[in-house]
Amino acid sequence: xxxxxxxxxxxxxxxxxxxxxxxxxxxxxxxxxxxxxxxxxxxxxxxxxxxxxxxxxxxxxxxxxxxxxxxxxxxxxxxxxxxxxxxxxxxxxxxxxxxxxxxxxxxxxxxxxxxxxxxxxxxxxxxxxxxxxxxxxxxxxxxxxxxxxxxxxxxxxxxxxxxxx
Numbered sequence: 229x230x231x232x233x234x235x236x237x238x239x240x241x242x243x244x245x246x247x248x249x250x251x252x253x254x255x256x257x258x259x260x261x262x263x264x265x266x267x268x269x270x271x272x273x274x275x276x277x278x279x280x281x282x283x284x285x286x287x288x289x290x291x292x293x294x295x296x297x298x299x300x301x302x303x304x305x306x307x308x309x310x311x312x313x314x315x316x317x318x319x320x321x322x323x324x325x326x327x328x329x330x331x332x333x334x335x336x337x338x339x340x341x342x343x344x345x346x347x348x349x350x351x352x353x354x355x356x357x358x359x360x361x362x363x364x365x366x367x368x369x370x371x372x373x374x375x376x377x378x379x380x381x382x383x384x385x386x387x388x389x390x391x392x393x
Contacts, residue, residue: 234263234360235289236308236315236385238393239278240270242301251278251302254295260284264317264382275303277393281383306393308385313393318357318381320345321367324374325352333373340366351376 241247248267255262264281282289289307296305308315325333330352337344337354340362346353356366360383367378387393 232283232285234281234283235286236313236383237280237282237289237293238304238306238308238385238387239280239296239302240304240393241276241278242303243269243274243276244301247276247299247301248278250299251280251296254292254299255280255282258288258292258295260288260292266382266384268384279383279385304392306387308387308393312389312391313385313387315359315383315385316357317360317363317383318355319363319367320377320379321354321356321370321375322346322377323352323354323370324350324376326350329373333370336366336369340369342366 239251241251252262260282262280262282264279266279267276269275270277293305293307296302323333327349333352333354334344340356340358342354342356344352345355354370356363363380385393
């Protein structure tokens, strides 16, 4: 049975022009959408780590991982299960709130361990970190106020223990 689920894939790549385009092309050829993409330098500046979130069947993603592994600039490619990896996101939410609404907004933020990173008389910016479900829940609660802007990072992942990301 082909069940569709979210996969978080870590790809360790050489820092060269065109690598991202070639990786995205592998997903596109297989009919997979990239739901989230984060690229950051590694400790060794010659390489970068890409964290890609995509939904699909395990068999389809397995084929993508095999194809990615054949690309010249890909050093390592791993699909991470949530029980053996730490997976987090971050969101910034700008709310238009007056002084009467601010207390309720701050209580919601406190419940989700969100931080206020900017506060004016008429607005506030909140930073939320955690897994996707936590961010979704907090953002849904904050929608009772006027959400002026919402910016959300992609997922970042790190393997637990001695496992290599």
